[in-house]
Amino acid sequence: MDFRNPSDRSEGSSRSTGFFLLRLLSDGADLFSLLPDRIYTVGRDKRRCDIIVVDGRRCVSRMHCQVFFDGSNGKLRLVDGFFLQARPSVNGVFLNGRRLRRGATKDLSVGDEILLGCRNRSSSCCMARSGFVVEMIVFRGAAGGSDAHKVFDSMRAVDPGALSDVGLRARAGLLLRYCGKVLQSADPVSYLRNSLHLEIGTGIAGIEKIRGSGDDLLAAVAKNYGHVVVQSGKDRVFSGNPIKKVRKTGGPFQPREDIxxxxxxxxxxxxxxxxxxxxxxxxxxxxxxxxxxxxxxxxxxxxxxxxxxxxxxxxxxxxxxxxxxxxxxxxxxxxxxxxxxxxxxxxxxxxxxxxxxxxxxxxxxxxxxxxxxxxxxxxxxxxxxxxxxxxxxxxxxxxxxxxxxxxxxxxxxxxxxxxxxxxxxxxxxxxxxxxxxxxxxxxxxxxxxxxxxxxxxxxxxxxxxxxxxxxxDFTGSQGHLVASVPGIYVQNPPYFGADHCLSAKQIERLQPNAVDFLGSAHSSVVGLRHRFSTTSDATGAQLKILASILGKGRENASGLFEVLLRRNNNIPADVNAVSVLVADLDEFSEGDCLQLGFLPRDVASWVSPLSDSGFFRFSAFIYPKEALAAALDESNMKAQLILYVSQGPKFSEISRLIQPMHVVPLCSLLASIQRCLGLWRLEEVLSQHKWPELLENDFVYASSSIGTSVSTQFLATFSSAAGKRLYEHVDSDESDPEWGCWSAKHEAINPSMKIVFPTIERVKNGAHGILPSRFMLSLSEKTWQRLRTTNIFRDAVPNPDNRIGYPMHVKIARRRFHSKTGKTSFGWIYSGSHNFSAAAWGQIVHLPSQSKIPGARAIANELSPRLHICNYELGILIVVPPSKEVDKESLGLDEVILPFVTPAPKYREGDRPATTKAMREALAEAAVAEGEISAAVFAAEDGDVQGEEEVEEEEEEEGISETAEFVAEEKEEERIYAEMLWSQMDSSES
CATH class of the missing domain: 3.30.870.10 (Endonuclease Chain A)
Incomplete structure (x- = not known):
């Protein structure tokens, strides 16, 4: 780009002093400075533009847009076709990825990115990155009017009285923000003194320094930043890379962050x-x-x-x-x-x-x-x-x-x-x-x-x-993390002591009560079909031995059977290979073992080094009926394997002995250990307390997206996980977690919670209309029609009231109880990324049996519920326990401020939420009402907004049900890996 000062608007008339710095988005990342009370036109036309864009492919218009630093109030404005002598740009002006409406103006802030032409640069003519970033704004305005009003008023096509009102509000806002910084500083007097007497090179220039010599000040900045300031029509070419200079020297006007x-x-x-x-x-x-x-x-x-x-x-x-x-x-x-x-x-x-x-x-x-x-x-x-x-x-x-x-x-x-x-x-x-x-x-x-x-x-x-x-040290955390990770999960079986564990040299027998259990990981046995296929076991002798061992073996209360893990150091194909064996553990000798198969390669890659180092011990269990069914199956069905992880003999010395080779396996172990996620994590934390149902006075969920699977069943499942119980069973000592559980039947009769979601009227009356919300809010018309008769929807009224008119992107759940005296409140609040959807929190599903063998269906693990989670999510759960459990230093629940008014107001008769359909219809009505906006322009802007990746997940109901039919099968790469290990093992034995 080339630059020049707009010569028809001379420097001498303005009584405001300051400048703003823009950084180009080109490879050179040049920094340039422009002065207040001037309108800078950006475009390709060298005669009529002040900022000239070299664009051979004409993605940028001749006069593309304008930048204006209003000296009356210190506002830097971006303009697209607002002034009479400039038409709106053809390919658009994009502020932080959002296209500026034609004929509109926007105030710019430090850090804003302005792109000229196609935002996505998807077409062949728009591959160059043309635009700039606002690097800094330095301003000191004089009392009274300025030539900014004269310049602005003479060229605009709007009511002149509007700007003075905007200017008044802007100046008031600036003053309020400055007062706020003074009050928040540790030493307000020093803060005021420093802001009035800062010298160049130590922070922002003081008022006296600016008042004294604005031109000298700008020249000094130009010198230290390594670029030319626009002072006349002769200064047009800017060069240099000031980023490095500023960072190396800590040059002037580098803001003092403590101020x-x-x-x-x-x-x-x-x-x-x-x-x-x-x-x-x-x-x-x-x-x-x-x-x-x-x-x-x-x-x-x-x-x-x-x-x-x-x-x-x-x-x-x-x-x-x-x-x-x-x-x-x-x-x-x-x-x-x-x-x-x-x-x-x-x-x-x-x-x-x-x-x-x-x-x-x-x-x-x-x-x-x-x-x-x-x-x-x-x-x-x-x-x-x-x-x-x-x-x-x-x-x-x-x-x-x-x-x-x-x-x-x-x-x-x-x-x-x-x-x-x-x-x-x-x-x-x-x-x-x-x-x-x-x-x-x-x-x-x-x-x-x-x-x-x-x-x-x-x-x-x-x-x-x-x-x-x-x-x-995270022990002082005041919140509980609630995570979701995509997958289908079963509830972890309780730990039962293992008798053996993996060892670097031989199978190790564990001493009773010598195990400090850390967790479990779900895996599988690969290569099982190789041993028991008709090709390898034509007479079925191996299969009979397997059935005999599994039939005589001891199963624990969860239906699990302990198997043995052995390192295979003599297999060249994988130095980390681990065999899985079965044996009669009551009469155990290593020679009497029957090998089932191997651990998968990715699991063995972290099990072996962590076991060899002595940091961890690994024991394994299978479901015997499932293993037998997999041995008989012709479709490469998987046999599950549960790994129990315990502290090894050198666990306490990890910090001293750990080597770089152990870091990746340790990370894989932590990713593999099963933890409660989604709904089950919510239940795990909240079940630590007894919540008095009769004292509950509010249970709400505010979310910018409501999933398509939200139904009476999902509401009941979520409420149950959140601790909701039937009144008559709340104080029961019954240990069965299902006792008094809140079900879909109860939910249909007496809805347990409210959903906070804005009405279409609230969205239409937003400060910037519907567009900011259209691709951020998500609620399908089908879901609304399904739930409308439940009377659970509440309007999302922003809090505090100075946020009214601005969209909310929050995901907050709160269940509030009041004490018996009514003076305090307790309960819990969730805040984070989880929208109110089954994709985020998980949906309870029951998988069909994997077995085709009669009698093999009765496997405890197959009958237990599973949680299907689609998304990665993370949130924080702040718990204020019932008053008899609370610390004296704990806050009441009401001291945690929410971003919406509580209690949230009910939908009035005729109210409708801002569903996707409702917002689309409202936008179409607005386009027709605004005669000056053509359908083509509306369609172009609509398409541009859709290009933003702001629409969050909106899961399809059939998506979860389809994957519920999943049958775990051995992958092709797992089969090839196991065959390679079997062949090399057979060769070494022969």
Missing amino acids: LWRSCNSNGKKLFLNKLDLVGCDMADQGNVVSLLELFHPVESLVRVFAATFTSDIPWFLSSCRLPSHLPITIACHSTERCWSSSHDKRTSKPYSSYPNLLLVYPPFPDIIAFGKDRKKQGVACHHPKLFVLQRESGIRVIVTSANLVSKQWKNVTNTVWFQDFLRRSSPDYSSLFGRPEHTKCDFAAQLAGFIASLIIDVPSQAHWITELAKF
Whole structure:
């Protein structure tokens, strides 16, 4: 790009001093400065434009758009066809990915990205990245009017009185924000003094310095930033790469973060809201709002960053948080193609050469939830969490939010934020990464490690995150993590002591009561058909021996039969190979064992090194009837295997003995250990308390998306997991978890909870109309018609009231009880990424028997319910126990502020939720009403918005039911692996 100053609007007339810095999106990333009270036209026309875009393929218009720094109120505005002498652009102007409506203006903020032409650059003529990012705005306005009004008024085609009102509100907002920063500073007097007397080179220029010599100030900035400031028509070419200069020298006007952005702290007992750009600063709300930049402050001390998100705008994230290019950053993202791909090469990408340590990760979706067991057909799945882990030398910050990593959701849409800081330990504690079911209050580290491990399981280079988490003390966490990971899960059978475990040299017999159990992992036996097929066992002798051993063996109360694991060090094909054997353990000798098959390659890859090191012990169990059925089956049916994981003899010395070769296996182990997820995790935490049903006075779920599977059955399932019970059974000592359980029958008679979702009228009356909500809210007309007679819908009225008119993207559940005295409240609040859907929380399904053998259907594991989860999700659960269990220092539930009014108002007669159909119809009506907007323009804008990947999951009901017919079969690669091991084992024996 080339640049020049708009000469027809001279410098001398303005009494406002300041400038703004824009950074090009080109490879050179040049930085340039423009002055206030001037209209800068951007386009290809060298005669009429001030910012000239070199675009040989004409994706950018001759006069594409305008940028205007209003000296009357310090607002930087982006304009597309607002002024009389400039038509709207042909291919559009995109602010943070959203197309600017033709003839509209938008206020710009630091970090905003402006793209010229096709936003997605999908066509061949739009591959070049033309545009800029707002780097900095420095402004000091003089009292009284300015030439900005004269310039603006002479060229616009709107009511001149509107700007003065906008200017008044803007100045009031600026003053309120400044007062808020003063009040929040540790030393308000020093804050005021510093803001008035800052010198160049130490922060933002003071008022006196700006008043004295604006031109000298700009010249000084130009000199130190390494670029030319537009002062006359002669200065047109800008060059240099100021990023490196500023970072190396700490040059002038590098903001002092302790003045511009407050440090934020949290004890983990409350929720925050994101700081909206367009909302005035209410002093009473200052302690409840936080920006993304404040959460990352100070960035200089960051050691590494981990993030997980659904949609993302990585360039905006890097620039707005001012992250240095050398910082290791890992971001787990959603990509349907990459997450479903079977290729590990598709799991990562490094898209930004200027940030060599930034890695994008695409977590895998498992085969078991794919349509027809075929990954190529994909399935219902979504990577949907919103998580940040910010590591520093002294501590680590965990942030759980409902906001995706895009500018709009942090600046223009209400979202919730929970965060807490944790201090570094004197030495790593690896036992903290393994939670205990009886200690859910202390399992924060285990839940976090297990969830992150599931995201990076296919990315060995990121496995170090697990060892890093062991260095920090999470025991003071004030919330419980609630995670969802795609898959179909069975409830873990209770642990029964094993007699043997895997050893590097021979099968090891365990001493009674010498096992410290850590958890279990579900696997399978591969190669079982090789031993018992008609080709290998023509007479059926091996099959008879197997039936005899399994028939005489001891089964525990869960129907499990212990098998033996043995290392196969003499098989060249895989140094980690592990055999699975059966034997009569009452008369056991290693020579009397019968080999069933092997552990799968990916499981053996972490079991063997962790066992050989002495860090862990592994024992195994199978369902005997299932194993026998699989041996007889001709369709390569799998036999399940349950791995029990216990502390090894050197477990307490892991921090001293661990080597790089152990880090990846440890990460795989943590990803494989079974934990309660989704609905079952909610139940695991909340079942620790007895909730007095008669004292409940509110149970609501506010969500920006309501799943298509939400029905009376799902409402009952969710309520039951949340602790809902029948009144008459609430105080019962009956140990059966099903006793007094809330069912669909009870739900149909007496609905247990309310759904908070905005009406179509509330959405239509939003500050920016329907478009901001259309592809963020999701509720099908079919679901609404199914639930409308239940009278459970409530309107989502934003809280506090200065957020009214702005969309909410929150996912919050709250169950509130009042004490018998009525003076205090207790209960629980969930906040995070889980929308109210079966895809997010899971749906209870019953799988049909896998066996074709008569009598083999009665397998305990097959009859137990399973939880089908489609999405990766993460949230935080804040629990305030009943008053007799509560600590004196605990907060009441009402002290956790919600982003919507409670109690949420009922839908009035004729109210209708903002369903997808209702919003589409309202948009069509608006297009007809606005005669100046042609149907073609409306269609173009509609298409552009759809290009944004903001629509979150909306699962299809038949998706879950189809995968419920899944029959686990041995994969082709597993069969080939087992055949290779069998052949080499047979060769070595012969």
